[in-house]
Amino acid sequence: MSIPCEVIEDLVSLYKDRAVQPKTASEVNAHLKSCSQCREYYRIYDSIEYRRVASTLKPPPITTTEAKYAVLSSRLRRYRKRLLAGVATIGLILTGAVVVLAFLLNRTRRHSCD
Numbered sequence: 227m228s229i230p231c232e233v234i235e236d237l238v239s240l241y242k243d244r245a246v247q248p249k250t251a252s253e254v255n256a257h258l259k260s261c262s263q264c265r266e267y268y269r270i271y272d273s274i275e276y277r278r279v280a281s282t283l284k285p286p287p288i289t290t291t292e293a294k295y296a297v298l299s300s301r302l303r304r305y306r307k308r309l310l311a312g313v314a315t316i317g318l319i320l321t322g323a324v325v326v327l328a329f330l331l332n333r334t335r336r337h338s339c340d
């Protein structure tokens with residue numbers, strides 16, 4: 227172990243980011259293989275760093291095509307609802323008109339028979 231543990235701890239972040247010289251990387255690598263304490267430190271650093279990076283990652287940006295599609299599909303859904311409500315209202319009005327007409331026709335027929 228040529229590099230002291232304290233120095234390895236300082237180098238861990240650079241080593242992980244591959245920001246060290248190849249010779250330093252191989253020495254850190256050799257130290258991590260032989261020293262369980264630094265290996266554990268590296269493992270913990272690695273998991274904390276992974277969580278930190280993962281938490282700062284943003285969801286993939288929505289493309290303009292996807293945004294346009296979302297707007298259009300929501301408009302279509304609203305239009306479909308309004309259309310259904312309109313058809314239902316017209317159906318109700320027509321049914322009422324037919325009932326009233328049938329009632330009136332039946333009344334005039336009875337009156338004409340008398």
Ligand SMILES: [Zn+2]
Pocket residue numbers: 230231234257261262263264265
């Ligand atoms: Zn060590």
